[in-house]
Amino acid sequence: MNDIPQPSPQAVRPNPVIDRLPPYAAGKPPAAVEGLTSYKLSSNENPYAPVPGVHATLTEMVSGGQDASVLCRYPDPLSTALRERLAAHHDVPAEDIVTGAGSLGALTQIINAYAGGHDDGHRDEVIFAWRSFEAYPIVVRTAGAADVQVPLTADHRHDLPAMLEAITENTRVILLCTxxxxxxxxxxxxxxxxxxxxxxxxxxxxIDEAYVEFVRHDDAVQGIEMYRRHENVAVLRTFSKAHGLANLRVGYSIANQEITKHLRVVAVPFAVSTLAEQAAIASLENLSDVEERVQKVVDERERVVAALTEAGWDVPETHANFVWLPLAERASEFAALAGTRALSVRAFAGEGVRVSIGEVEANDRFLELAREYIQG
Known part of the structure; x- marks a missing residue:
């Protein structure tokens, strides 16, 4: 006998696309272990707080040093001040920049504007590598489009020839995550x-460049240069990673104005708060401090990768603020062991484990576990 409750014919039902969405699994906080400081290495967050200039700006705003009514007024829906500052920083027209709630918000605007379902029943297609950012299929399917996932190469890179082969007459968008x-x-x-x-x-x-500030590869593609050369290229950037503003949700896209004029139509109004906008501007105005902290993360990344390699791990070359352990079916087991050490890491069941670069003590504890695991 089936004991599972069945919805009545009169029940409120969601959009059928909801049943086709994979769940988004955010990085979990670490479990408490007696005698150990807990560290979260599961969400690719910057372990360092925003630079002092950002802290000073936010403190002044919320303490009433400026007009305290800023908190009871809607923000500028176009984030004009931030876009003008970004335009000067990147040497691009401000009209080519559209802000959003993180780079994911900016991506959602692009997909909503350029891919979806049609009255005759066919769906546009969006191609991306897999595995890649797990929000991609969620955003694509929510828009009513079909995602086309192209497996990574054996060395965990985009298979660009295979992505070209996947193009059909229904392809409208291709995502490159680098x-x-x-x-x-x-x-x-x-x-x-x-x-x-x-x-x-x-x-x-x-071209999704959420981690571009951490790149130290001489031949790495520069998304903004591709946008300058190709009218069908858009670039995604974020303040969540290098700038340490993940909680404030500030991201943006850069594309030519024939593209951005459509993005503004579907953009969520007031997605970037005034606090977030001013924090991002302050971070750009203190860029040398930001770059110093980014370099600390990069130095730790190189140390971690070197130690893993020396211990016998075969890890892909990384230019982000995380490392990938290709553990396949042992991914969940490793993540559980990390939990016993008061570390949270991000397991992708059956594929691997992503470990964010964190504080020095957190990285040391992760390396200790990694050495023990491979030896035993």
Missing amino acids: PNNPTGPVLTTDEVEDFLAKVPKDILVV
């Missing part, structure tokens, strides 16, 4: 230029 989350490798300028030369010009290619 460095790739969760595996870490970057795409190079030459391979992306070659790729773009073969992609039809009516397909929008989105």
Whole structure:
């Protein structure tokens, strides 16, 4: 007998697409272990707080040093001050920039504007590498489009020839994640230029550079240079990672104005608060402090990768603020062991484990576990 409650014919039902959405699994906080400081290495957060200039700006705003009514007024829906500051920083027109709630918000605007379902029943297609950012299929399917997932190569990189082969008459958007989350490798300028030369010009290619500030690869593609050269390229950036503003949700896209004019139509109004906008501006105005903290993360990343390699781990080259352990079916087991050490890491069941670069003590404890695990 089936004891599972069945919805009545009169029940409120969700959009059928909801049943096709994979769950988004945010990084979990670490479990408390007596005698150990807990560390979260599961969400690719910057372990360092925003730079002092940001802290001073936010403190003044919320303490009433400026007009305290800022908190009871809606923010500028266009984030004009931030876009003008970004325009000067990147040497691009402000009209080419559209802000959003993190780079994910900016991506959602792009997909909603350029891919979806049609009255005749067919769905646009969005191509991306897999595994890549786990929100991609959620955003695509929510928009009513179909996701086309192209497996990574054996060395955990985008298979660009296979992605070209996946293009059909229904393809509207292609997503390139560099460095790739969760595996870490970057795409190079030459391979992306070659790729773009073969992609039809009516397909929008989105270069997701959420981790670009951590890249130390001489030949890594520069998304903004691709946008300058190709009218069908859009770039995603965020203040969540390098700038340490994850909680404030500030991201943006850069594309030519024939693209951005459509993004503004679907943009969620007031997605970037005034506090978030001013924090992002303050961070840009104290960029040397930001870069110093980014370099500390990069130095730790290099130390961690070198130690893992010395211990016998075969990890892909990473230029983000995380490392990828290709553990396959042992991923969940490793994550559980990390939990016993008061560390939270991000397991992708059956595939691998992503470990964010954190505080020095957290990295040391992770390396200790990694050495023990591979030896035993």
